Structure formats: structure tokens, C-alpha cells
Amino acid sequence: MPENTAPATELTSQYVNQVASDLERNVKEQERITAEVTALQQQLAALQHDHTVLVNMQQALGVAATAPEPVRADSATVPSPRQKATAKSRRQAKAPATEKPAAKKQTGKKAVAKTVQPTLVELVRRHLTEQSEPRSAAEIATALSQAHPDRGVKTTVVRTTVENLVARNQAQRTKQGSSVFYTAPNPPEPTAAPKVETQPETGE
Template structure:
């Protein structure tokens, strides 16, 4: 019985260790996914804000076009004569033709004079339309990129999160979100990552070196 009990105790210890390891991996995976969700929610909020601004601008521009179309359709049209013209002599027909031409010229002049004020009114409406105000609040990506550009030494995600929290206490910056954003910048070659032991540090991308001037070009310049 003692051997059976010892064997059962060993199996129980192995199961406990395996379950504990699985729980730790589960918690780490939850933290990683939660950080990615927070970053995606922030990006979604920025896109929704841009969408509302673009919709407002399209509605404003659409109102101006509708006013122009209303002014254009308001122009009077020349009525068509549907009555049959009686048989008359050639001099009377010539007089009638000249009268019609004079009437058409007068109606065209009236139409042009009616369109001129409407065009001025539409231009005045277009100038009075103002673009909606956009939110000047920078995104977390811009804040992190600007912070890296101002640093002369590598910074960890915790240091960057602390600095941004001090500069922007209303943002509620989290270290997990900052780390996810930094990894996204590294993937886009907008930041560099270095590892010192078990710690990871980030810096701004190095500026490209200027191309060397060829000897012939230097001789010409001199």
C-alpha cells in the first residue's frame, strides 16, 4: 500500500505542476490579447472620429451643390408655341419671325439676369460654409513616436509609459498598450528595438546618412 500511495502522490504532484503551468500561460495569453484589444479599440475610436468628420464635410459640400442645382432649375424657360400659324403673306411672316426673335432675345436676357444673383448667392453660401472642427488631440502612436525622437538613449516600455502619464495625465496610458504600440512601430520600421539581458529597449529609427558626393561633382562645384 505504501508504494501505491507514493506513486499516487507523485502523479498528483505532476498534475498540480502541469495545471499551474497551464494557468500561468493562460493568464499571460489573456494579458497579451487584452493589450491588443485595447490598442485596436483606440485605433477604432480614431477611425470613427475621422469618419464622422468626413461625413460632416460631405454633408456640408452636398448642401452647396443642392443650392446650386436649385438656382439652376429656377431659371425661367421660354414657352413653346403650339398653335398652328395661319396662312399669311410673306411680309407678315417675316414680321412675325422678327418679333419672335426679339422676344427670344428678351427672355434670354431675363434668364441671364436671373441667374447672375443666384450664382452670387451660391458663391456666398459656399464661402460661409465652414469645415467642422477636428480634434487636435494626438494619438498614442504620435505621442510615442515624438517621445522616442526626443530621447538620446534607449527607453523601455515602462519608462515611456511613465513619461507619457506624467505629460498627459488625462490619457490613462497603460504599459501593455504602450508595449503593443511600440512593437507595431518596430514592425513598420518607425522604431528600433534592442535587448539588454532580459530587458527590451526602444529608440527612434536612425536617420539615413547623406549620399557621398562623387569627385567629379566636387570638381565641378569648385
């Protein structure tokens, strides 16, 4: 009995050591993958923040947004097999030529829809025109954020926009202490009509 018990105990000890080693390796691998996922999430958050800032700056410069929307992780799809692509190309080849003008018409509608949305420059100019008192860049950004919550208006972008309007004489800047306020430009003074000189009538 003691001879049989010794090998069994040794085998059990080997299993215990092996399981402990595998468990430790598993924990370290989880920590490594968790650290990589955290780093990737931070990079993604930084890229999304930069994308928002760049889009707002583009709108501040009066340029229509043409950059593609950021791709979400859950929207990524596996490419379809080549056979499906071939079948799709055949269907497109058999499609009548009358469908092309319809596609162009839809593209025109999309372009019109994009141009209908006012730019940040127009929103800031309109807001200043509606105000009777000077407004700071922070106050303008707060008002526009409340009126257009989907635009993601930033104070820094609004300040850049208003300074561009000031440079183009489309807004006025006033400084009170360390604070800077902006107002709409004064309306041009009406030009006086030229006086018509009337000559006295001379008797014949």
C-alpha cells in the first residue's frame, strides 16, 4: 500500500502544479488583452473627439460637411462572396438605361438636403442680429447648443467663427476688461438724396 500511495501522491502533485501554472498563464493573458482593449478604446475615443472638432471647424469656415461618418464597430460587415458580386453586376448590366436619370435625381435631392441645413457661420450671424446686447463667445455657444443640440457646438469653434466674421466686417468686437463681446454690425447709414438746385425763373 505505501508503494502505491507514493506514485499517486506524486501524480496529484504534478496535476496541481500544472493547473496552477495554466491558471496563472490564463490570468496574465487576460490582463494583457484587457490592457490592449483599453488602449484601443482610448484611441477610438480620441479619434472620435478629433473628428467632432474637425467637423465643427469645417462648418465654422462655411464649408459643407463632406467627410464620411465614422465607422462603428457593430456596423462592420464581412465582404460577400465573389459569386454574389458577380450576380449583382449581371443584374446591374441588365437593368434598363432609364434608371440612371432616377439615380441622378436622387443625388440632386441629397445635395439639396445638405445645402438646406444652415452653416455655423449663418447661425452665429443670425443670432447676433437677433440680440440687442453684446454677447460673449460662450453665451453664443450656449444659445446655439440649446437651439441646435445635434450640432455639438463648441465655444472654441464659435469664437473662431465670430473672429472670422469680425475680419470680414460682418460682426463687431467690444472689450470690457478681460472679457470680449460681439455684436452684429451697425446698419449702414442711409445716404442723403442729392439736393436738386432750382434756378429762379427769369421774367421774359
